[in-house]
Amino acid sequence: MAVPPVVGYAALHLIAVLACARTTFGDPGEPMIWPAFGIAAMWLTASAESRWRWPVTGAIGLFTAAGFVVTGAGPVVAVLEGVSAMLGAVAFLVAVTRRLPGLRTAADGRRPLSSLPDLWGLLFCAGVAALAASVPRIAGDLLLDAGRTFSVTGAAALLLRDTVAVLVFGTAARLFGSLLEADRSRIPEGLAIFAVSAGAYWAVFSSQAELPIGFVLIPLTVWAAIRLPSPVVVLHAAVFDCAALLWTVGGDGPYAVVADVELRAMLIQLYAGILACVGLSLALSRDERDTLIRRLRDSEQEATDKATMMTTVVNSMTEGLAILDHTGRLVLRNPAAGRLLGTVPAVTGGVALASDHGFFQPDGSPLSDGDLPHVRVLAGEDVQPMDVLVRNSAVPEGRIVRFNAARLSLGDGPYHVVVVFHDVTADRRHRDELMSFAGRVAHDLLNPLTTIEGWAEVLEQELAGYRPAERVERIQRAAARMRTFLNGLLAYTAARDGKLMPTTVNMALLVGDIINSRLDQAESTGAAPPYFEVGRLDPVEADPVLLRQLLENLIDNSLRTMAPGVAPYLAISCQPAPNGLLRIDILDNSLGIPPGTRHEVFTNFHREKGSTTSNGLELAICKRIVERHGGTIEATANPYGAGTRMSFTLPAGRSAYARALAPAR
Numbered sequence: 001m002a003v004p005p006v007v008g009y010a011a012l013h014l015i016a017v018l019a020c021a022r023t024t025f026g027d028p029g030e031p032m033i034w035p036a037f038g039i040a041a042m043w044l045t046a047s048a049e050s051r052w053r054w055p056v057t058g059a060i061g062l063f064t065a066a067g068f069v070v071t072g073a074g075p076v077v078a079v080l081e082g083v084s085a086m087l088g089a090v091a092f093l094v095a096v097t098r099r100l101p102g103l104r105t106a107a108d109g110r111r112p113l114s115s116l117p118d119l120w121g122l123l124f125c126a127g128v129a130a131l132a133a134s135v136p137r138i139a140g141d142l143l144l145d146a147g148r149t150f151s152v153t154g155a156a157a158l159l160l161r162d163t164v165a166v167l168v169f170g171t172a173a174r175l176f177g178s179l180l181e182a183d184r185s186r187i188p189e190g191l192a193i194f195a196v197s198a199g200a201y202w203a204v205f206s207s208q209a210e211l212p213i214g215f216v217l218i219p220l221t222v223w224a225a226i227r228l229p230s231p232v233v234v235l236h237a238a239v240f241d242c243a244a245l246l247w248t249v250g251g252d253g254p255y256a257v258v259a260d261v262e263l264r265a266m267l268i269q270l271y272a273g274i275l276a277c278v279g280l281s282l283a284l285s286r287d288e289r290d291t292l293i294r295r296l297r298d299s300e301q302e303a304t305d306k307a308t309m310m311t312t313v314v315n316s317m318t319e320g321l322a323i324l325d326h327t328g329r330l331v332l333r334n335p336a337a338g339r340l341l342g343t344v345p346a347v348t349g350g351v352a353l354a355s356d357h358g359f360f361q362p363d364g365s366p367l368s369d370g371d372l373p374h375v376r377v378l379a380g381e382d383v384q385p386m387d388v389l390v391r392n393s394a395v396p397e398g399r400i401v402r403f404n405a406a407r408l409s410l411g412d413g414p415y416h417v418v419v420v421f422h423d424v425t426a427d428r429r430h431r432d433e434l435m436s437f438a439g440r441v442a443h444d445l446l447n448p449l450t451t452i453e454g455w456a457e458v459l460e461q462e463l464a465g466y467r468p469a470e471r472v473e474r475i476q477r478a479a480a481r482m483r484t485f486l487n488g489l490l491a492y493t494a495a496r497d498g499k500l501m502p503t504t505v506n507m508a509l510l511v512g513d514i515i516n517s518r519l520d521q522a523e524s525t526g527a528a529p530p531y532f533e534v535g536r537l538d539p540v541e542a543d544p545v546l547l548r549q550l551l552e553n554l555i556d557n558s559l560r561t562m563a564p565g566v567a568p569y570l571a572i573s574c575q576p577a578p579n580g581l582l583r584i585d586i587l588d589n590s591l592g593i594p595p596g597t598r599h600e601v602f603t604n605f606h607r608e609k610g611s612t613t614s615n616g617l618e619l620a621i622c623k624r625i626v627e628r629h630g631g632t633i634e635a636t637a638n639p640y641g642a643g644t645r646m647s648f649t650l651p652a653g654r655s656a657y658a659r660a661l662a663p664a665r
Contacts, residue, residue: 009043010059012173017067023249025261030137030158032265033245035238036064037162038170040085041092041129046174048093061086080140088133088162095125113171113230114291116284123167123277130162154262160269164241168276172238175231190232193224197236201243205253212254214244214271221275225282233283241272320401320421324353324374326414340401340421342394353419358392362400362428363628370579371630373405374417381578384632387424400425453479502629504653505544507537507584511572514551518559528567530559535573539653540582542629547650550625553618554646558588561644581631581649589643593635601635626650 016036023033040060047056065082069075100121113122138155142148197220204213217240224236247253248268255271258264314321320337324330330353341357353374359367369375373383383405391398404420456479460472515532522529540547555570562568569589577583593601602623626633631649638645 009039009046009056009173010063013039013043013060014063014067016169017064018070021067021071021073023245025249025265029261030161030265032161032249032268033242034161034165035169036067036165037085037088037129037133038126038165038168039173040064040089041126041166042170042174044089044093045096048097057086057090060089076140076144080137080144084133084137084140087136088129091132092125092129092166095128099125113175113280114284115288116281119277119280119284122171123163126163126166126170127159129166130159133162134158151262153260153266157262157265157269160266160273164269164273164276167273167280168234168238168241171280172231172234175234186228186232190228193220193228194236194239196220197224197240198243201240201247205244205247214254218275218278221279222282225279226286228283230280230283230287233279237276237279241275244268244272320419322353322419322421323408324378324417324419326378326416328353328375328378328417331416337421340399340423341390342392358390358395360389360391361630362387362389364389365630368579373403374419376579377405377407377417379578384634387428399423400428501543501545502541502651503544504539505542505547506539507574508534510544510548511537511551514548514555518555530568530570533569533571535571537572537574537584538582541651541653543625546625546628550622550648553622554586554648557618558586558590558644558646561590561592562588563591576652577649580652580654582652583647583649586646587638587640587643589638589641592637592642592644595637602633622648 013036016034016039020031020033020035023031025032044053044056044060047053061082064085065078068078068081073081100118113119134155137158138150142150197217200217200220204211204217220240221237225233228236244253245268248255248264250256255264255268258267314334317334317336320334320340322330322333322337341353354369354372359372361367367388370379372388373386376383385402385404387400387402389398390401400423402422402424404422406418408416408418410416453476456472456475460476463472511534515534519529558570559568566589571587572584574582574584602619623633626648629650631651633646633648636645636647637643
């Protein structure tokens with residue numbers, strides 16, 4: 001059965017008091033070997049969190065006083081020693097709590113003494129405890145013996161004795177359990193060190209006692225500290241410090257020749273303390289080094305395993321992955337990237353990923369280097385996923401690849417760009433085939449729809465004034481909704497497949513014409529006329545038909561989403577954008593678009609909640625028109641109030657006519 005710590009400490013403390021109370025220089029005198037002080041300090045520290053801490057404090061004083069009485073000391077001296085022992089233990093506990101809390105709990109899983117800062121902290125706490133115990137002891141001796149005078153050397157000897165007691169014997173008691181965990185492969189070498197040390201100490205302190213050669217024993221402490229575990233080093237220091245002290249108390253050894261008793265006591269205690277500090281310093285430094293090396297090995301192995309795992313994952317991805325440095329040159333790419341971009345010799349690490357690798361717009365038009373997503377990210381832009389046509393000698397039939405580019409920060413150095421490639425050829429082909437089919441169906445359905453509308457009109461005239469005429473009106477409303485939907489499908493097909501015929505378009509005239517038509521429409525229907533605020537509008541290079549459709553759809557979308565009873569307000573203006581583009585902004589005071597759906601509004605057949613006048617294709621048509629012109633479109637909140645801001649980019653006008661139209665900035 002395991003012995004409870006409180007019982008073990010109590011037994012050790014009592015044995016230490018009884019065994020060492022007579023190790024004095026002369027009679028009376030203070031014991032030169034006093035492990036009881038160190039054991040008492042560690043005993044109280046180990047009991048600090050339990051309900052036994054106050055009984056333990058009293059037991060320290062009681063055991064110390066009883067031990068002195070048993071060994072022949074007077075009752076007053078015994079009580080004085082007991083009180084001093086209690087004060088020293090309490091002072092040590094207070095100092096440890098503030099300076100070295102790990103010695104109490106070792107809550108992080110470390111040994112309570114495992115680094116050089118721990119050693120210096122323990123030395124400080126031991127000094128505080130020794131001072132707290134020595135002051136009442138010295139004061140009591142001076143009061144009890146009127147003829148006695150204060151001696152600095154004697155006080156220093158007491159301070160050193162109690163400090164060494166905590167540093168060596170207290171630590172040995174605290175680390176006693178760690179001896180069982182020591183590396184057993186070092187047992188033969190440990191036995192050899194102890195045997196050599198025993199012979200050397202006998203030679204120095206007994207055989208050649210008259211020669212002052214105690215310093216030759218320091219290499220043995222160094223040998224033990226370098227080769228043995230720290231708990232064994234503490235045990236080595238405790239054993240041979242006791243041996244040196246016993247020889248000196250017995251009148252042997254290089255320090256016994258010192259005539260002054262107090263000076264002799266101080267020197268031997270100083271010698272014991274130096275040996276202990278040297279041994280522990282070297283042992284703990286070695287432990288710290290070994291711990292750091294072990295952690296470094298573990299970290300290196302962990303990093304290697306993670307790198308291997310990441311390499312395996314990246315190489316097994318079906319999506320392509322590439323990392324480019326701040327100059328646009330490839331740093332890394334996986335095999336899938338090579339397959340998607342074409343495994344041509346130029347597309348390798350260390351070269352730039354540029355348009356000369358066969359990058360085009362999805363419609364086959366040229367794509368400049370400045371328009372590539374990763375180049376734009378390097379320029380500081382926020383880039384949405386972009387579809388690129390890849391056609392080179394390795395992919396002669398062409399492949400549509402979606403580029404997802406994002407900035408990658410690596411510490412304090414220049415940032416990189418990570419690009420993920422995804423083959424969307426099949427998806428686009430399927431979507432295009434579906435929309436082509438929808439366009440053909442829409443065109444084919446217009447003829448029978450015209451017939452339905454015509455006969456419904458005839459039927460309405462014949463049933464005028466009769467109750468069934470209301471049902472005919474329902475047929476006409478349904479036919480009108482069907483025609484709106486089919487016209488939207490045809491418009492989307494035209495925007496997607498129609499041939500672009502870009503030219504310089506006077507945006508100011510085009511927007512003015514659309515505004516006039518919307519004002520006339522509001523007047524004819526009796527609705528509140530919208531208020532338009534038009535800023536600067538520079539010319540653009542675009543297909544005039546598709547551009548009109550784009551602007552009409554966006555303006556109608558703003559008017560359609562107005563709150564009931566709110567006078568419509570729209571502001572239209574433009575400003576230069578990077579890469580030779582022009583950004584056009586349309587701001588309104590509508591109900592706005594919820595933040596979570598600002599990307600969904602540009603998808604096919606998306607309708608606002610409760611909308612009955614939209615076919616769900618207007619904004620999808622706008623997105624397709626803008627993308628075919630090489631621009632982007634986004635919906636954001638109106639920065640100046642309620643509503644939405646629609647922003648899209650188009651190529652700025654480059655002709656002489658455009659320069660003549662553009663007002664001076």
